[in-house]
Amino acid sequence: MNYWRLQWIAYCTIVRKEVRRFTRIWVQTITPPAVNALLYMLIFGGLIGSRIREVDGFAYMDFLIPGIIMMGIITSSYGNVVSSFFGTKLQKHIEELLVSPVSNTTILAGYITGGVARGAAVGMIVSLVAMFFTDLRPVHPVTTIFIAVLTSIMFSLGGLINAVYAQTFDECSIVPNFVLAPLTYLGGIFYSISMLPPLAQKLSLFNPVLYMINGFRYGILGISDIPLWQSFAVIMVFIVILGTIAMTLLNRGVGIKP
Amino acid sequence: MTALEIQNLVKVYDKDTYALRGIDLTVAEGDFFALLGPNGAGKSTAIGIISSLVNKTSGSVKVFGHDLDTDVVATKASIGLVPQEFNFNGFEPIINTITNVAGYNGIPFSVAKKRAEHYLKRLDLWDKRNAAGRELSGGMKRRLMIARALVHEPKMLILDEPTAGVDIEIRRSMWDYLSEINSQNGTTIILTTHYLEEAEALCRNVAIIDHGQIIENGAVTKLLSQAMQETFVLNLYSDLTEAPSIKPFTTRLRDDANQLEVDVPKGESVTSMIDALKNRGIQVGSIRTKSNRLEAFFLRLIGKNDGAAP
Ligand SMILES: Nc1ncnc2c1ncn2[C@@H]1O[C@H](COP(=O)(O)OP(=O)(O)OP(=O)(O)O)[C@@H](O)[C@H]1O
Ligand SMILES: [Mg+2]
Numbered sequence: 001m002n003y004w005r006l007q008w009i010a011y012c013t014i015v016r017k018e019v020r021r022f023t024r025i026w027v028q029t030i031t032p033p034a035v036n037a038l039l040y041m042l043i044f045g046g047l048i049g050s051r052i053r054e055v056d057g058f059a060y061m062d063f064l065i066p067g068i069i070m071m072g073i074i075t076s077s078y079g080n081v082v083s084s085f086f087g088t089k090l091q092k093h094i095e096e097l098l099v100s101p102v103s104n105t106t107i108l109a110g111y112i113t114g115g116v117a118r119g120a121a122v123g124m125i126v127s128l129v130a131m132f133f134t135d136l137r138p139v140h141p142v143t144t145i146f147i148a149v150l151t152s153i154m155f156s157l158g159g160l161i162n163a164v165y166a167q168t169f170d171e172c173s174i175v176p177n178f179v180l181a182p183l184t185y186l187g188g189i190f191y192s193i194s195m196l197p198p199l200a201q202k203l204s205l206f207n208p209v210l211y212m213i214n215g216f217r218y219g220i221l222g223i224s225d226i227p228l229w230q231s232f233a234v235i236m237v238f239i240v241i242l243g244t245i246a247m248t249l250l251n252r253g254v255g256i257k258p
Numbered sequence: 259m260t261a262l263e264i265q266n267l268v269k270v271y272d273k274d275t276y277a278l279r280g281i282d283l284t285v286a287e288g289d290f291f292a293l294l295g296p297n298g299a300g301k302s303t304a305i306g307i308i309s310s311l312v313n314k315t316s317g318s319v320k321v322f323g324h325d326l327d328t329d330v331v332a333t334k335a336s337i338g339l340v341p342q343e344f345n346f347n348g349f350e351p352i353i354n355t356i357t358n359v360a361g362y363n364g365i366p367f368s369v370a371k372k373r374a375e376h377y378l379k380r381l382d383l384w385d386k387r388n389a390a391g392r393e394l395s396g397g398m399k400r401r402l403m404i405a406r407a408l409v410h411e412p413k414m415l416i417l418d419e420p421t422a423g424v425d426i427e428i429r430r431s432m433w434d435y436l437s438e439i440n441s442q443n444g445t446t447i448i449l450t451t452h453y454l455e456e457a458e459a460l461c462r463n464v465a466i467i468d469h470g471q472i473i474e475n476g477a478v479t480k481l482l483s484q485a486m487q488e489t490f491v492l493n494l495y496s497d498l499t500e501a502p503s504i505k506p507f508t509t510r511l512r513d514d515a516n517q518l519e520v521d522v523p524k525g526e527s528v529t530s531m532i533d534a535l536k537n538r539g540i541q542v543g544s545i546r547t548k549s550n551r552l553e554a555f556f557l558r559l560i561g562k563n564d565g566a567a568p
Contacts, residue, residue, distance in 0.1 A: 003331065005364060006363070006364030007364075009361055009364045009365065009366055009367075010361055010362045010363075010364060012361065012367075013357075013358055013360075013361025013362060013367075014361075014362075016361075017354075017358055020354075088347075091345070091346075091347060091348060092343070092344075092345035093345055093346050093347045093355075095311055095341065095345045096345070096346070096355075096358065096359050096362060096406075097362060098310055098311055099309045099310055099311060099334060099337065099339050100334060100359065100362035100363050100410075101330075101331040101332075101334040101335045101362075101363060101364070102362045103331070253313055257310075257311060257312060257313050258271060258306075258312050258313070
């Protein structure tokens with residue numbers, strides 16, 4: 001059989017399986033980020049935001065919304081791949097892939113697409129929720145979509161690497177809780193870094209999530225603390241690094257093949 | 259053509275666990291081959307390496323002429339694996355398990371659905387097609403893995419203890435099915451087993467593996483004829499205080515003083531053994547064979563190999 005046709009069919013199969021997985025358990029996978037986003041918008045955007053003056057010329061609610069959407073995309077993409085791939089490993093049906101003529105590139109692409117699909121689903125649900133609070137429409141829709149998809153790819157890769165190393169379910173939640181959450185909260189969802197003291201501003205520039213949230217905010221509001229090209233550059237560099245690591249791990253069979 | 263050619267295959271797991279100490283093995287296309295050995299012998303390790311689940315330490319493996327190191331896509335495409343342990347998604351309807359694996363092998367979804375139906379029906383699982391894997395009984399799970407291994411119609415089917423935990427009736431029908439696949443489709447079949455009857459009933463060739471080494475390899479019939487002795491258990495009319503010496507037979511008293519175990523070497527007749535006992539004034543009431551000849555042979559081989567070098 002033609003090699004590329006085989007890989008394409010295998011890729012579609014993995015994606016179909018992944019999408020079926022998170023839609024089957026949608027109560028766990030889609031609703032929590034939507035509920036979270038709703039709470040943030042009610043409490044921070046609505047209650048507290050009404051007492052805050054404009055940020056960078058936008059009502060606080062409007063300033064907040066892109067970050068909230070992005071937060072949903074980041075956590076869902078990462079969470080989807082880490083839990084799906086880890087579950088596959090734990091239940092050992094990863095072996096179905098290992099014995100089949102599927103290349104590691106195809107496996108990686110399939111799982112990453114699954115993560116992006118979940119990120120997209122959550123991103124859209126959160127955007128729908130946001131429509132109750134604002135009548136914003138993206139100023140640069142293409143940029144918005146590009147930044148969202150690339151960010152989703154990046155965090156899906158992170159989730160896969162985490163799953164390869166994880167031995168227990170606990171080890172799947174360490175990075176999301178102790179690395180991702182702080183970086184996201186400090187990544188300029190709630191504030192513009194221009195509101196920070198100079199040192200904190202400088203430190204913030206080392207936080208990669210800042211570049212994604214600002215890139216996305218640029219897409220929707222047309223404003224950003226960071227030049228757009230820097231946002232793209234940071235995301236691309238991370239995708240290349242994480243992608244290389246993930247490929248190497250799969251090729252060596254780390255955590256998968258004894 | 260050779261279906262499988264293994265040369266000097268070595269596997270060392272971490273902490274210096276030598277699972278394979280350099281095995282050589284050749285299986286001809288169309289063969290029905292048994293890999294026989296006790297727990298921990300290295301059977302699953304060998305199969306894991308052939309089917310790309312385990313990284314080898316050194317040595318070479320060729321499947322239908324394709325080298326595992328240089329042409330892994332071709333080797334994988336020609337193998338269907340039924341592993342020792344259940345390794346499907348227990349939460350998914352079993353029909354999806356089959357169509358997924360078909361997809362991983364490049365079979366388009368429309369064809370995959372037809373194949374899944376065919377093999378699930380053939381293995382008596384069609385009624386369960388929408389049940390989750392974990393809801394199946396042990397024997398059904400085993401059959402699910404056979405259906406899954408066949409869905410891409412591989413040239414070589416490898417089964418790691420396929421009949422473990424399967425009742426006699428289903429074991430029989432599994433044997434029949436495997437024989438049918440082997441003879442009608444010409445599929446090369448390799449299976450591992452602890453059950454000697456299984457190897458004897460199904461297979462043409464056998465390799466015996468112990469402590470990571472092949473200690474015997476050849477046609478089942480040849481090995482059987484080499485199985486040099488048969489052991490009998492005799493019920494005697496009177497108790498004995500010690501085992502009588504009747505060359506060339508070896509005798510042992512059993513826990514019951516009126517039961518005697520006698521090894522009859524190949525070429526000696528049972529009647530001459532009974533006559534020899536009669537000459538000592540020992541009357542034999544009844545007689546039965548202690549074990550399958552192959553089994554006795556097998557245990558002796560393993561016994562010989564016990565002090566294997568590290
Ligand atoms: N993943 C692993 N990590 C470390 N050691 C292993 C691993 N898998 C197997 N071993 C060791 O390798 C040796 C051979 O094991 P293997 O599973 O190949 O035996 P087997 O012949 O299949 O036994 P059984 O009949 O019990 O299935 C054993 O000593 C075992 O402990
Ligand atoms: Mg085994």
